Amino acid sequence: MHNNKHVDIQAVAQLAQLELTEQQARDFGAQLERVLEAFAALDAVNVEGVEPTTHPVPLPCPRRADEVTPSMARERLLDAAPARDEASFVVPRVISG
Amino acid sequence: MSYEAVIGLEIHVQLGTRTKIFCGCSTAFGAPPNEHVCPVCSGQPGAMPVLNAEVVRYALRMALACGCDVRRDSRFARKNYFYPDLPKGYQVSQHEKPLAEGGAIEVLHEGERFSVRLNRIHLEEDAGKTTHDGPGHTSLVDLNRAGVPLIEIVTEPDLSDAAAAAETMRTVRGIVRALGISDGNMQEGSLRCDANVSLRPVGQRTLGTKTEIKNLNSFRFVQRALEFEIARQRALLDGGGQVVQETRLYDDARGVTLSMRSKEEAHDYRYFPEPDLPVLVIAEAELAAARAELPELPLARRQRFIDVLSLTDDEASELVRERELGDYFEAVVAALGDADAREIKRAANFIRTELLSRIDDARDAASARVAPQRLAELLALVRADRVSSKLAKTIFAKMWDNRRSAEEIARAEDLFVEQDxxxxxxxxxxxxxxxxxxxxxxxxxxxxxxxxxxxxxxxxxxxxxxxxxxxxxxxxxxxxxx
Amino acid sequence: MAVRDEIGAALAALASGEAVLGDALDGCAEQIEARAADLGVFISVDLDGARARAAELIERDATRLADALPLCGVPVAVKDNMTLPGLPTTCGSRMLEGWQPPYEATIVERLRAAGALVVGKTNMDEFAMGSSNENSAYGPCKNPWDPERVPGGSSGGSAAAVAARMALGALGSDTGGSIRQPAAFCGVVGLKPTYGRISRYGLVAFASSLDQPGPLARDVKSCARLYAVVGGHDRRDSTSLTHPLGDVVAAASAGEGAIDGLRVGVLSQSPVQVAPEVASGVTRATRALAEMGAELHEITLPHAEHALATYYLICTAEASSNLARYDGVRYGHRAAQANDLGALYRQSRAAFGDEVKRRILLGTFALSAGYHDDYYLRAQKVRTLIRRDFEKCFSQCDVLLLPTTPTLPFRRGEKTADPVAMYQADAFTVPASLAGLPALSMPCAVAPAAPEQGRAAPLPVGLQLIAPALEEARLFSVAGALEAALDVDVDIDIAAGGDA
Known part of the structure; x- marks a missing residue:
């Protein structure tokens, strides 16, 4: 697991849509590698046949009736948006086709 | 060299529930943008999902109709990617433990019946819609569709030609309509698919490199896009080239598929179990109930019409096209009482010609101006030789217009057979x-x-x-x- | 020894006519006006709103309401990651500066319905990521005992507000210790309930499988009163538990009887080094329990040493997903000059602070292709082992007693350069978080000022009690008895405020 402690920090940042300056990339990269090094002991734990815990207190997923409840007032929704037109959220054009 | 195509489909079906999968917003199609949006489906900080019970019921119906193994403890997972119409930055879907696995869809294509095996059926939420025609070089985001429930049906790569793939989509449409879980309307996007296609030399077992054609939203597009893509891959291979694994889009105006490679980053969806939704537990009783409410599927009904009611293949195919039409036909036959094969055929033909020419959509048979019982009365007059077949059509037209009974019309207009x-x-x-x-x-x-x-x-x-x-x-x- | 019950006393005074509704608020308002800005306790203060609400209650006959409303006229502070329409919810981030939530958190709704007066939204580490409250975009919150020191985090503002008498109670949220650690650093009582006990609907998510809101107050019974109001099932949170809470308020004053025969587990070995002041405070509490008839059992949590790594991999993975929604499209900060979508995302998300970015990066990495199984999945499996450790431990004892934090409140800036050192501050709190167990932190001692050791002012020491799932009532009964026995003086001279 920890053979390769080098983290391609810019690739990770790309996935997370974060922009890192060269300096940040160096700092965060080094910190991340230090953190992973500190966590390396986890590697030694025997987890053979152990089920992962995804919910700390297991319970079945509740369900609701298929009944319409009021939506938000559109003005309220769009007013919170940094950019909007009369009816929609506005973003820079997504290159298409 | 001679190649065969290997095609698999990822079919998305919007479920026809009243509300979205995780919130109480309406799923009604065609509302003004952002009309059906709330804190949950717009991904407001702190808002949380609550699963719509009807979504599970509908999905179970499909799973059972296709003979899938239903998982008793399926799980929701987050599929992480950024897009403006994906409000939370992740789509709630199912990944490692889908609702159902295995099963098959029976397809009848060019007189031949075959099985398309299913890999899985899982639940997920739809994304919103981004349109790219906003003023000043902008795109506009509408979240009405965000959170509309979907099932994704993933087939095994069992198909080998474009027409069969299109027919599979038609079959799925027929099934979901028969089950009453979706209108299967490809124009409105309630049924759509991605197609994976690769070529391999005939006789070879290992699969070739595949491409994925995204978001095919009509039966015709499914067929044409695949036809083009198969030809494109064949030309590539014949020319000594290689197929690149990639996502492609079908451009109908030009009749070609185009690579999306340039703008698609290599996706890494970073799936992990959705912590906001516990395990979806399906109890035995729930499965039994879903099984009990399962209607006959179109293909089975068609076979019964042929075997038991002695219809021809064509007659049967047409009458099972929509559940409502088949129901109408069966109601007429039932009302006729002990009808013999000739009378049943007469009923079938009457419906195919007289009824279908008067309704826009075969599903409107359910609310036809002449009820099945009334049509049966008319056909009974024909059976008793009191009305000629030809005049029966005239009478039917009048029944359609003024909703009177066949008997009344025949009497009032003196249309009975001359007994003298x-x-x-x-x-x-x-x-x-x-x-x-x-x-x-x-x-x-x-x-x-x-x-x-x-x-x-x-x-x-x-x-x-x-x-x-x-x-x-x-x-x-x-x-x-x- | 009389049972401490500050909120109960305020309610009683109201019911008897000894006080009028608004008196408690006036007292808190005075403290807020005097010190809140200096200490950086709030991100938004709303005394006008609280007064208006008080006037409303008076209109409805406050004397009668005091019996009917369990928090009638009680001033409370709410952490700024809980939605309350009318006030911004910033989560301590520039990303959500000025964001007006369009709906109300279940817990806030319940607080207000119970007659509580919300005095403001408290300062916090950005998106609840931190153990020192230094990661707030609105400036650090300071420890009222010694403003040179941190109040703990991430619910530092909530703990400080209660300690400095700016509210009789507060709501915080705890992911890996974010209620308990600041409660310990500020000398107040804080409960992280069983995961699922208190609705998360309206709590802005950090790590969804760990986040749990909870109350803070100056005494155990007041804390129980808050919990009784905000706890319980909520249909809007699918992970919400349906089990009844039990009479936790009564449990808080059950007295010494609750301790007789109680099996108390103590760790035979600490996963990290513990400061002597903390160790002696905890020992003092252990002794007091033994004197009241408790049996002490040495127990081990064999996988506790891996809890920090496990916790940080899981919480950052979930956070990387939870924080993906901050993209500048629907609400919050958006970069002004972005002419393509990628730039819009990346420039808008530049508004996150460094610690948030660090954690998003770690979490994204832990989930990414090729690393998912070795990091995220492995951590989830170790999480199972940690849960099992607790299960085994609770077959031998009824509650676990351990420090809340390894150290006394540290100085601002002391650990900011080193994330690993900062993460160590959570060593005692993350195990219960991973297992979803209820845990309560309460003051067990005050370390006197020791100028020769650089301690200008006295500092509180916290201890932590952990119980099996759903056993909050047990925590309150043990904590109540312990509070009475220890009789720790946590009243700080706010006027002096440690400025000395």
């Missing part, structure tokens, strides 16, 4: 007397001309003369003396 044979004899004699030339032709051997006399008699009796009697009388008179 003396009157018919007189009419036959009058027609023969008026057509000496044609009589001569008949007697010289041109017996086909008898149709002319029948027509004349029927015209004179306004269709009310019993055709059999007219025929019999004409033959007697023409065969006899001058």
């Amino acid at each position: 044979s003396a009157a018919v004899v007189a009419e036959v004699e009058r027609v023969l007397a008026a057509s000496p030339e044609e009589v001569a032709q008949y007697r010289s051997g041109k017996t086909k001309i008898i149709g002319y006399f029948v027509g004349q008699v029927m015209k004179a009796t306004r269709g009310k003369a019993p055709p059999q009697l007219v025929n019999q009388l004409l033959r007697e008179k023409l065969a006899g003396d001058d």
Whole structure:
């Protein structure tokens, strides 16, 4: 697991849509590698046949009736948006086709 | 070299529930943008999902109809990627433990029946819609569709040609409509698919490199896009080239598929179990209930129509096209009582011609202006020789217009078969007397001309003369003396 | 020894006519006006709103309401990651500066319905990521005991507000210790309930499988009163538990009887080094329990040493997903000059602070292709082992007693350069978080000022009690008895405020 402690920090940042300056990339990269090094002991734990815990207190997923409840007032929704037109959220054009 | 295509489909079906999968917003299609949006489906900080029970019911119906193994403890997972119409930055889907696995869809294509095996059926939420025509070089985001429930049906790569793939989509449409879980409308996007396609030399077992054609939203596009893509890959391979694994889009205007590579980053969806939704537990009783409410599927119904009701393949295929139409037909047959094969066929043909020509959509049979019971009454008059087949059509038209019964119309408009044979004899004699030339032709051997006399008699009796009697009388008179 | 019950006393005074509704608020308002800005306790203060609400209650006959409304006229502070329409919810981030939530958190709704007066939204580490409250975009919150020191985090503002008498109670949220650690650093009582006990609907998510809101107050019974109001099932949170809470308020004053025969587990070995002041405070509490008839059992949590790594991999993975929604499209900060979508995302998300970015990066990495199984999945499996450790431990004892934090409140800036050192501050709190167990932190001692050791002012020491799932009532009964026995003086001279 920890053979390769080098983290391609810019690739990770790309996935997370974060922009890192060269300096940040160096700092965060080094910190991340230090953190992973500190966590390396986890590697030694025997987890053979152990089920992962995804919910700390297991319970079945509740369900609701298929009944319409009021939506938000559109003005309220769009007013919170940094950019909007009369009816929609506005973003820079997504290159298409 | 000779290649065969290997095609698998990822089919998305919007479920026809009243509300979205995780919130109470309406799923109604066609509302103004961002009308059906709330804190949950717009991904407001702190808002949380609550699963719609009906979504599970609908999905179970599909899973059972396809003979899938339903998982008793399926799980929701987050599929992480950024897009403006994905409000949370992740799509709630299912990944490692889908609702159902295995199963198959039975498809009838060009008279041949085959199975398309399913890999899985899982639940997920739809994304919103981004349109790219905003002013000043912008795109506009509408979240009405965000959170609309979907099932994704993933097939095994069992298909080998484009037409069969399109037929599979038609079959899925028929199934989801029969199950009442979706309108399967490809125009409105409630049914759509991605197609994976690769080529391999005939006889080779290992699969070639595949491409994925995204977001095909009509049966015709499914067929054309695959036809193009198969030809494109074949040309590449024949030319010594290689197929690149990539996502492609179908451009119908140009009839080609285009690579999306340039703008698609290599996706890493970073799936992990959705912590906001516990395990979806399906109890035995719930499965049993879903099984109990399962209707007959179109293909099974079609076979029954052929085997039990002696319809032809074409008749049966047409009548099972929509559940409502099949229901109408069966209601007519039931109301007719002990109908024999001929009468059943008559009912089938009446529906295919007279009813279908009067409704825009076969599903409207459910609310047709002439109820099945009323049509059965009309057909019973035909059976009893009280109304001719031809006049039955006239009567049906009037029933459609004024919603009266066949009996009432026939009586009011004097359309019953002429029961007085003396009157018919007189009419036959009058027609023969008026057509000496044609009589001569008949007697010289041109017996086909008898149709002319029948027509004349029927015209004179306004269709009310019993055709059999007219025929019999004409033959007697023409065969006899001058 | 009389049972401490500050909120109960305020309610009683109201019911008897000894006080009028608004008196408690006036007291808190005075403290807020005097010190809140200096200490950086709030991100938004809403005394006008609280007064208006008080006037409304008076209109409805406050004397009668005091019996009917369990928090009638009680001033409370709410952490700024809980939605309350009318006030911004910033989560301590520039990303959500000025964001007006369009709906109300279940817990806030319940607080207000119970007659509580919300005095403001408290300062916090950005998106609840931190153990020192230094990661707030609105400036650090300071420890009222010694403003040179941190109040703990991430619910530092909530703990400080209660300690400095700016509210009789507060709501915080705890992911890996974010209620308990600041409660310990500020000398107040804080409960992280069983995961699922208190609705998360309206709590802005950090790490969804760990986040749990909870109350803070100056005494155990007041804390129980808050919990009784905000706890319980909520249909809007699918992970919400349906089990009844039990009479936790009564449990808080059950007295010494609750301790007799109680099996108390103590760790035979600490996963990290513990400061002597903390160790002696905890020992003092252990002794007091033994004197009241508790049996002490040495127990081990064999996988506790891996809890920090496990916790940080899981919480950052979930956070990387939870924080993906901050993209500048629907609400919050958006970069002004972005002419393509990628730039819009990346420039808008530049508004996150460094610690948030660090954690998003770690979490994204832990989930990414090729690393998912070795990091995220492995951590989830170790999480199972940690849960099992607790299960085994609770077959031998009824509650676990351990420090809340390894150290006394540290100085601002002391650990900011080193994330690993900062993460160590959570060593005692993350195990219960991973297992979803209820845990309560309460003051067990005050370390006196020791100028020779650089301690200008006295500092509180916290201890932590952990119980099996759903056993909050047990925590309150043990804590109540312990509070009475220890009789720790946590009243700080706010006027002096440690400025000395």
